[in-house]
Amino acid sequence: MPGPPHVRRPATLASLAAELGVSRTTVSNAYNRPDQLSAPLRERVLEAARRLGYPGPDPVARSLRTRKAGAVGLLLTEALSYAFRDPAATGFLEGLALACEQANQGLLLVPVSPDHVDVTAVHQAGVDGFVVYSVREDDPHFMAVLERPVPTVVCDQPTGVEGVDRVGVDDRAGMLGLARHLTGLGHRRFGVICMRLAAGHNDGPASAQRQESITYPVQRDRLGGIRDGLAEVGVDWADVPVIERFEHSVEAGRDAAEELMTAHPDLTAVVCTSDILALGALQHAGERGLSVPEDLSVTGFDGVPEAGRAGLTTVSQPVLEKGRIAGELLLQRGDRNRSRRVTLPTELVVGSTSAAPRSDQRFFSGW
Amino acid sequence: MPGPPHVRRPATLASLAAELGVSRTTVSNAYNRPDQLSAPLRERVLEAARRLGYPGPDPVARSLRTRKAGAVGLLLTEALSYAFRDPAATGFLEGLALACEQANQGLLLVPVSPDHVDVTAVHQAGVDGFVVYSVREDDPHFMAVLERPVPTVVCDQPTGVEGVDRVGVDDRAGMLGLARHLTGLGHRRFGVICMRLAAGHNDGPASAQRQESITYPVQRDRLGGIRDGLAEVGVDWADVPVIERFEHSVEAGRDAAEELMTAHPDLTAVVCTSDILALGALQHAGERGLSVPEDLSVTGFDGVPEAGRAGLTTVSQPVLEKGRIAGELLLQRGDRNRSRRVTLPTELVVGSTSAAPRSDQRFFSGW
DNA sequence: TCAACGCACCGTAACGGTTCAGAGGTTCAC
DNA sequence: GTGAACCTCTGAACCGTTACGGTGCGTTGA
Numbered sequence: 001m002p003g004p005p006h007v008r009r010p011a012t013l014a015s016l017a018a019e020l021g022v023s024r025t026t027v028s029n030a031y032n033r034p035d036q037l038s039a040p041l042r043e044r045v046l047e048a049a050r051r052l053g054y055p056g057p058d059p060v061a062r063s064l065r066t067r068k069a070g071a072v073g074l075l076l077t078e079a080l081s082y083a084f085r086d087p088a089a090t091g092f093l094e095g096l097a098l099a100c101e102q103a104n105q106g107l108l109l110v111p112v113s114p115d116h117v118d119v120t121a122v123h124q125a126g127v128d129g130f131v132v133y134s135v136r137e138d139d140p141h142f143m144a145v146l147e148r149p150v151p152t153v154v155c156d157q158p159t160g161v162e163g164v165d166r167v168g169v170d171d172r173a174g175m176l177g178l179a180r181h182l183t184g185l186g187h188r189r190f191g192v193i194c195m196r197l198a199a200g201h202n203d204g205p206a207s208a209q210r211q212e213s214i215t216y217p218v219q220r221d222r223l224g225g226i227r228d229g230l231a232e233v234g235v236d237w238a239d240v241p242v243i244e245r246f247e248h249s250v251e252a253g254r255d256a257a258e259e260l261m262t263a264h265p266d267l268t269a270v271v272c273t274s275d276i277l278a279l280g281a282l283q284h285a286g287e288r289g290l291s292v293p294e295d296l297s298v299t300g301f302d303g304v305p306e307a308g309r310a311g312l313t314t315v316s317q318p319v320l321e322k323g324r325i326a327g328e329l330l331l332q333r334g335d336r337n338r339s340r341r342v343t344l345p346t347e348l349v350v351g352s353t354s355a356a357p358r359s360d361q362r363f364f365s366g367w
Numbered sequence: 368m369p370g371p372p373h374v375r376r377p378a379t380l381a382s383l384a385a386e387l388g389v390s391r392t393t394v395s396n397a398y399n400r401p402d403q404l405s406a407p408l409r410e411r412v413l414e415a416a417r418r419l420g421y422p423g424p425d426p427v428a429r430s431l432r433t434r435k436a437g438a439v440g441l442l443l444t445e446a447l448s449y450a451f452r453d454p455a456a457t458g459f460l461e462g463l464a465l466a467c468e469q470a471n472q473g474l475l476l477v478p479v480s481p482d483h484v485d486v487t488a489v490h491q492a493g494v495d496g497f498v499v500y501s502v503r504e505d506d507p508h509f510m511a512v513l514e515r516p517v518p519t520v521v522c523d524q525p526t527g528v529e530g531v532d533r534v535g536v537d538d539r540a541g542m543l544g545l546a547r548h549l550t551g552l553g554h555r556r557f558g559v560i561c562m563r564l565a566a567g568h569n570d571g572p573a574s575a576q577r578q579e580s581i582t583y584p585v586q587r588d589r590l591g592g593i594r595d596g597l598a599e600v601g602v603d604w605a606d607v608p609v610i611e612r613f614e615h616s617v618e619a620g621r622d623a624a625e626e627l628m629t630a631h632p633d634l635t636a637v638v639c640t641s642d643i644l645a646l647g648a649l650q651h652a653g654e655r656g657l658s659v660p661e662d663l664s665v666t667g668f669d670g671v672p673e674a675g676r677a678g679l680t681t682v683s684q685p686v687l688e689k690g691r692i693a694g695e696l697l698l699q700r701g702d703r704n705r706s707r708r709v710t711l712p713t714e715l716v717v718g719s720t721s722a723a724p725r726s727d728q729r730f731f732s733g734w
Numbered sequence: 735t736c737a738a739c740g741c742a743c744c745g746t747a748a749c750g751g752t753t754c755a756g757a758g759g760t761t762c763a764c
Numbered sequence: 765g766t767g768a769a770c771c772t773c774t775g776a777a778c779c780g781t782t783a784c785g786g787t788g789c790g791t792t793g794a
Contacts, residue, residue, distance in 0.1 A: 010516055012780055023744045028782060037742065055514045060430045060493045061780035064749050069427060070491045071475060080468040084451070084461040094451040101447040101478035104488055108438060108475045111468040121471055124437040126427045126493050147422045149377055379750055390774045395752060404772065428750035431779050 011054035020048055031057055063126060071106035072096075072330060073127035075145055077135040080109055086248065086276065087304040089133065091319035092155065092326075096131060099327025112141055119144035129330045131155065132164075136199060137215045153330045155322055157217040165329045167322055167342040171221035171301075172228070174315040174346035178271070178299055179229020181313070181348060185356040187269040187297060188235055192226060192242040193256045193281060194219055194273040204259070206244040222273045222301060245277065253280020254287075261288060268297065268357040275300035275307035275314055282310065282353065293355035303349060313354035316347045378421035387415055398424055430493060438473035439463075439697060440494035442512055444502040447476055453615065453643065454671040456500065458686035459522065459693075463498060466694025479508055486511035496697045498522065499531075503566060504582045520697045522689055524584040532696045534689055534709040538588035538668075539595070541682040541713035545638070545666055546596020548680070548715060552723040554636040554664060555602055559593060559609040560623045560648060561586055561640040571626070573611040589640045589668060612644065620647020621654075628655060635664065635724035642667035642674035642681055649677065649720065660722035670716055680721035683714045 017024045022041070029036040030045040037045075049056070063069045074096065076083050083089045100107045105128075111121045122144040129151040135142050137158040145152055152164040159166060182190070197206055198215040214220040227237045243260045245252040253276060260270065261284065270285075272278035278300030282292060290296045293313075300307055303316025325342055384391045389408070396403040397412035404412075416423070430436050441463065443450050450456045467474045472495075478488045489511040496518040502509050504525040512519055519531040526533060549557070564573055565582040581587040594604040610627045612619040620643060627637065628651065637652075639645035645667030649659060657663045667674050670683025692709055 013782095014780070024781080025745080025783090026743060029743085032782080041742085055516055056490050057782090058431075058780050059491050060427060060436060061749090062491075062782075063427045063493055064425075064431050064751085064780080065782040067749080069493065070488070071493075073473075080464040080474070081461045084457045084464065090451045090457065094448045097447040097451065097476065100476075101480065104478050104480065104485070106440075106475045106477055106488065106492060107447070108473045109464065109467075110473055111471050113468065113471065118471070121437070121473065123423050124426050124429075125473060126430060126436065126438075149422055380752095381750075391751080392753085392775080393773060396773085399752080408772085424752090425750050428779090429752075431750080431781085432752045434779075 011049075011052040013054075013057060016045070016048055016052060016054050019052065020045060028057065060126070069126045069128050070104075071108045071127045072100055072327065073108045073110050073122075073125045073130045073145075075110050075112070075122070075130055075132045075135065075141055077112060077139055077141065080111055083109070083133075087306060088274070088276075088302045088319050091304070092133060092323040095320035095323025095325075096327045097323070098320075099324045099331065103327070103331045105331060110141075117141075122148070129153070131326050131330060134216075134218065137217065138199070151330060151333055153326050155326050159217045161339075163339055165333070165340045165342075167325045167329060167344070168218075169317045169322070169344050169346050171218050171346075172225040174317070174348075175222045175225025175271075175273075175301065176229045177225075177346075177348045178301075178313075178315050179226045180232070181350065182269050182271070182297060182299065182354060183229060183233045183235075185297070185354065187357055188233070189264075189266055189268050189361075190226070190230060190235065190240050191260045191264055191267040191270045192223065192240060192273070193253060193260060193270060193277050194223060194242060194244055195248050195277065196246045197244055201246045202244050203246055203256075204244065206242040208238070210244070211242065219273060226271055248274065248276055250276055250280040250283065253277035254284045255280070257281035257284035258288075261285075261290075266361075268361050269354070270296065270298050272298070272300050275302040275304045275312060278312055278314065278353075279306060279310060282312070292353050294358060295361075297354040297357070299354055303347070307351075308349075311352035312349075313351040314349050316349045318344050378416075378419040380421075380424060383412070383415055383419060383421050386419065387412060395424065427493070436493045436495050437471075438475045438494045439467055439694065440475045440477050440489075440492045440497045440512075442477050442479070442489070442497055442499045442502065442508055444479060444506055444508060447478055450476070450500075454673060455641070455643075455669045455686050458671070459500060459690040462687035462690025462692075463694045464690070465687075466691045466698065470694070470698045472698060477508075484508075489515070496520070498693050498697060501585065504584065505566070518697060518700055520693050522693050526584045528706075530706055532700070532707045532709075534692045534696060534711070535585075536684045536689070536711050536713050538585050538713075539592040541684070541715075542589045542592025542638075542640075542668065543596045544592075544713075544715045545668075545680075545682050546593045547599070548717065549636050549638070549664060549666070549721060550596060550600045550602075552664070552721065554724055555600070556631075556633055556635050556728075557593070557597060557602065557607050558627045558631055558634040558637045559590065559607060559640070560620060560627060560637060560644050561590060561609060561611055562615050562644065563613045564611055568613045569611050570613055570623075571611065573609040575605070577611070578609065586640060593638055615641065615643055617643055617647040617650065620644030621651045622647070624648035624651035625655075628652075628657075633728075635728050636721070637663060637665050639665070639667050642669040642671045642679060645679055645681065645720075646673060646677060649679070659720050661725060662728075664721040664724070666721055670714070674718075675716075678719035679716075680718040681716050683716045685711050 013024050013027050017027045027045055030042045108127050110125050117140050119141055130145045132154045134156040154164050154166045156168045197219050241264055243256045245256045270281050281298050285292050285296050300312050300314040303314050307314050380391050380394050384394045397409045475494050477492050484507050486508055497512045499521045501523040521531050521533045523535045564586050608631055610623045612623045637648050648665050652659050652663050659665055667679050667681040670681050674681050
């Protein structure tokens with residue numbers, strides 16, 4: 001009946017070596033390079049380790065020496081727990097996790113304090129590289145990541161940062177296709193619901209000035225795609241109300257739709273820059289007694305599973321693939337010459353939430 | 368236009384100190400203890416750091432010295448990506464992430480190779496503790512975790528491990544309540560669909576012998592709860608077919624239900640040990656032309672959001688809370704006297720998938 | 735018989751920090 | 765004038781490991 005193994009200081013490679021009368025190198029080799037010492041000696045070392053309760057080489061000390069942490073850091077600006085709630089983020093994470101486990105690398109979720117800005121966690125993270133998921137261009141945590149001397153891959157945004165790889169989709173083209181789908185159906189009176197456009201809460205209409213100073217490139221591109229599509233049929237962007245929400249949730253979408261439809265009851269199509277918001281808009285349409293798509297068309301972006309079940313018309317993007325590629329980009333960077341850019345295709349998914357406006361609605365569209 | 372900052376070896380605390388003609392301690396203090404040196408000198412240090420491209424103290428070296436990694440390791444036996452697909456796991460992770468970010472700790476997802484057993488990742492992980500989520504009693508990765516000299520918290524299973532904290536629910540009592548609900552409605556002919564019971568694929572009936580050698584305590588308890596509930600009304604457990612599935616997915620549940628109902632078409636209630644499996648069973652009932660709950664009652668376990676939307680009768684457990692508490696247990700272990708056990712309550716949620724069997728069905732129940 | 739070779743193991747020098755016990759110097763109260 | 769308290773900074777030890785370049789010795793081929 002041995003006492004607790006903590007009678008003295010925990011065993012180290014050195015103490016084990018001393019106990020056995022061999023060098024530290026030999027003990028190290030017993031673990032890392034079995035071919036560098038004879039089998040009997042190796043067994044002696046391992047046996048002594050068992051006896052002394054030595055748990056094997058300390059991972060941190062090894063990391064220091066080998067300059068490898070064996071993990072990839074993931075930075076999300078949202079509170080960490082958000083990653084598990086947003087289905088688009090979840091899909092991305094699944095893909096990233098896939099790539100990591102294939103390379104036998106850990107995935108470190110870097111904590112980001114939701115309230116006050118504190119980048120110590122970024123400095124603290126023992127990782128070989130960072131994946132940054134969809135953050136603001138001027139995000140302080142992202143700045144801290146750039147200071148770290150490790151490779152970095154950005155997903156979605158920010159775009160065009162020097163020296164970092166990026167994976168994303170052509171948000172503008174995706175939205176342009178969707179807009180054409182709607183204008184082709186005959187829609188002319190649009191409203192838009194979008195995610196946050198820049199730092200700071202701005203729950204309400206996004207003024208022209210606000211739209212000028214967007215710091216989330218993805219939102220900029222998606223709005224730009226709609227604008228371009230509408231311009232093709234002569235709809236002036238200035239006449240299109242855009243409602244912004246800080247929170248990204250079904251509830252926020254519902255709420256935004258209420259604000260939008262109350263101020264503009266004659267809209268025939270509500271374009272949302274995400275499926276989550278669109279699901280909320282659908283919910284509000286029901287509450288308002290509007291039939292979708294007869295009275296109102298509603299569209300989203302992302303192509304999350306929930307949207308599929310709801311029959312939402314949306315622009316689908318390969319979120320899992322995005323995550324997988326982000327991981328591979330980071331882990332397989334053979335040449336680190338210059339930044340690579342991967343743009344994945346989007347697909348217009350026409351569901352049951354978009355249709356031609358009613359003829360009496362269309363009648364009004366002439367003004 | 369400065370050249371790339373990688374002209375020479377990257378700057379270290381020592382090189383910075385040499386450059387400035389101060390001691391390393393002073394540089395270290397400039398970062399960690401601003402009150403230990405004069406403001407002007409501190410500014411000089413920081414300025415030099417900026418100039419030389421010094422990114423601040425290396426996190427790994429700091430971890431080695433301070434014996435703190437600033438991260439918590441999470442071990443799942445399933446492939447890492449599974450964590451983002453199973454809604455019960457996702458809820459748990461959200462809670463755990465919440466606790467971590469509150470303590471400003473990272474969350475390291477430890478990669479587990481799905482195919483061959485390889486515990487190096489566990490040894491590799493630079494963490495201050497482990498959370499183990501629902502693994503087999505004899506899981507080799509778990510064994511490797513126990514060898515690491517860091518605190519460990521187990522969620523759900525394995526139970527009763529010496530020296531580790533555990534958070535979970537009373538699975539047996541939860542299932543017992545559910546069983547009573549069904550027997551109270553008049554059901555007597557049951558079938559059961561359960562998750563994997565031990566190592567190795569066994570897609571099909573779980574023999575009595577298999578049930579004797581369960582290595583997943585949660586499944587053992589849930590089955591035990593059903594058995595006890597049925598025994599109260601005189602239903603012999605030996606007469607209850609139990610179908611096991613290795614995969615945990617809606618599809619597996621559907622498939623298992625098909626196997627079950629084909630072999631036993633006279634069942635009036637199918638009890639599943641998880642909501643995911645139950646959703647699959649519901650799907651199969653529809654395909655078979657059975658009305659739920661008129662022709663067949665179907666129940667689950669967990670209380671995931673999807674189950675709520677489907678109106679599933681189930682035993683709901685606070686998954687998010689479980690994750691949060693697991694994190695707190697690990698991070699706030701003031702006294703480390705002995706293992707703590709937290710058991711959270713479950714709640715029977717009666718939905719629209721359970722009802723009394725039809726009178727003609729009940730007629731048969733007399734034999 | 736002897737140089738060449740391979741095996742098994744070893745010593746030293748990092749890896750990049752933090753910590754602790756002071757060393758000097760200055761300020762202040764008495 | 766003096767001792768105590770304080771402020772700022774330093775030197776050396778330490779964290780636990782792996783990389784690198786050996787050394788000693790038995791074997792082998794000419």
